[in-house]
Amino acid sequence: MKVPKRLQPLVDDGMIDExxxxxxxxxEAQVYVVRCGEHLxxxxxxxxxxxxxxxxxxxxxxxxxxxxxxxARAMSKKTRYGQKEQEQAWLNAEVEALYRLASxxxxxxxxxxxxxxxLLMELVADDEGYAxxxxxxxxxxxxxxxxxxxxxxxxxxxxxCAGLVHGxxxxxxxxxxxQGPVIIxxxxxxxxxxxxxxxxxxxxxxxxxxxxxxxxxPELLITDYGKEIWALFEAGELRPxxxxxxxxxxxxxxxxxxDLMSVIDDARExxxxxxxxxxxxxxxx
Numbered sequence: 001m002k003v004p005k006r007l008q009p010l011v012d013d014g015m016i017d018e019x020x021x022x023x024x025x026x027x028e029a030q031v032y033v034v035r036c037g038e039h040l041x042x043x044x045x046x047x048x049x050x051x052x053x054x055x056x057x058x059x060x061x062x063x064x065x066x067x068x069x070x071x072a073r074a075m076s077k078k079t080r081y082g083q084k085e086q087e088q089a090w091l092n093a094e095v096e097a098l099y100r101l102a103s104x105x106x107x108x109x110x111x112x113x114x115x116x117x118x119l120l121m122e123l124v125a126d127d128e129g130y131a132x133x134x135x136x137x138x139x140x141x142x143x144x145x146x147x148x149x150x151x152x153x154x155x156x157x158x159x160x161c162a163g164l165v166h167g168x169x170x171x172x173x174x175x176x177x178x179q180g181p182v183i184i185x186x187x188x189x190x191x192x193x194x195x196x197x198x199x200x201x202x203x204x205x206x207x208x209x210x211x212x213x214x215x216x217x218p219e220l221l222i223t224d225y226g227k228e229i230w231a232l233f234e235a236g237e238l239r240p241x242x243x244x245x246x247x248x249x250x251x252x253x254x255x256x257x258x259d260l261m262s263v264i265d266d267a268r269e270x271x272x273x274x275x276x277x278x279x280x281x282x283x284x285x
Contacts, residue, residue, distance in 0.1 A: 001019055001020065001021060001022070002019075003019050004019065004030075004032065004045065006045045006116070006117065006118060007019055007032065007034070007043055007045065007118065009115065009116060010043070010115060010118060010120070013115075015036065015113065015115070015120065016034045016035070016036055016043065016120075017034075017035045017036060017037065018034065018035040019032050019033075019034050019035075019043070020032075020033045020034065020035060020040070021033050023042065023131055028046060028047060028185070028187060029044045029045055029046045029047055030044075030045045030047070031043070031044050031045070032045070033123060033131065034120075036112075036120070039123075040123045040125075040129075041112065041120060041121060041122060041123050042109065042120070042121050042122065042123045042124075043118055043119070043120055044118065044119040044120075044121065045117065045118050046091050046117045046118070046119070046187075048117075090187060091114075091117055091187065092114070093186070093187050093188075093189060094119065094185075094186045094187040094189070095111055095114040095119060097164055097186040097187075097189040098110075098111040098119075098121065098186060099111055100162055100163075100164065101158070101159060101162055101164065101183075101186075103162075104158050104159070104161065104162040104240070105158055105240065106155045106158045106159055106162070106183065107151070107155055107179075107180070107181065107182045107183060108182065108183050108184065108186070109121040109122040109123075109124055109182065109184060110122040124175045124177050124182045124184070125177060126176075126177060126178065127178050132175040132176055132177040132182065133175065133176055134171065134172055134174065134175055134176070135148075135171040135172075135174040135175070135176055135181065135212065136171040136172050136212075138176050139216075140213075140216045141216065142216055142217040143217075144216070145213045145214075145215075145216035145217040145220070146213070146217045146220070147180070148176075148180055148181050148213065149209060149210075149213040149217070149220055151180045151181050152174065152181050152183070152209050152213075153206070153209070153225050153229075153244060154240075155181070155183055156169075156202070156205065156206060156209075156225075156229065157229060157238065157240060157242060157244070158240050159183075160192055160202065160229060160233050160238060161238060161239065161240050163191060163192050163193060164186075164189045164190065164191065164192060165189065165190050165192050165195075165198050165201050165202045165205065166183065166186065166188075166189055166201075166205050167188045167189055167190045167201045167205070168185065168188050168205075169183070169204075169205035169206075169208055169209065170205075170208045170209075170212070171208070171209075171212040173185040192233065199230050199234075202226060202229065202230055203226035203227060203230065204226075205226075206225050206226035206229065207226055210223060210225070210226075220246075223246035223247070224246060224247060224248040225244060225246050227248040228244060228245065228246065228247065228248045229244065231248065
């Protein structure tokens with residue numbers, strides 16, 4: 001096929017030998033199958049910000065660290081340079097997440113480089129060497145659903161132990177190769193410790209997986225892995241090999257309203273006394 005304009009520089013530099021076909025076009029990017037020497041790989045061409053339908057929501061960017069203080073200051077402003085730096089940081093997020101998660105043992109595509117908004121990475125393939133289908137495109141037996149669900153939960157745990165939450169995990173962002181699920185699409189991955197929305201996003205990711213796999217194995221619908229995983233993480237007890245039960249004991253202790261109001265009233269009185277003392281001349285130096 002004709003080489004897309006955005007891929008031409010990689011062809012010219014010898015990183016890509018041939019563009020064989022377009023694999024998909026989504027809200028964030030276009031993905032092509034390319035040949036690099038003897039290997040087939042994927043080239044993910046990110047769309048420019050004005051062409052993307054997925055917005056760089058503040059809730060996803062919160063907690064992301066920028067090493068360069070000049071870039072950080074620029075990104076906090078609405079100047080053209082600041083917006084350009086923010087866009088670059090957004091694009092770099094997926095690359096950094098892939099390298100970090102691959103090192104942590106999470107099943108994600110192996111990244112090979114990132115040049116001018118193009119991410120070169122492993123082609124996740126099926127048994128015949130073709131591009132692997134999305135989870136949404138396969139039909140599972142109950143046994144497969146339970147097995148794949150367990151694999152995804154294990155990867156969610158490994159991701160969290162590596163400090164990240166996917167943030168947009170669903171059956172549309174998981175491929176299925178000969179070994180099972182492979183998690184993809186990570187530009188919106190959030191910092192687990194630095195983002196106030198991380199717990200909500202993790203539970204949403206896990207609930208999405210529960211709902212999907214529960215279509216084939218209904219017993220999964222009564223599990224509560226999200227809250228269990230986050231509770232272990234908050235307590236500092238989550239490990240990549242932490243055993244999970246899928247159960248979470250919710251706090252059903254009733255609140256004593258009178259006792260709570262008494263505590264609030266005492267705090268208000270103490271605050272009032274401190275304010276009065278700060279204005280009383282006898283307490284002045």
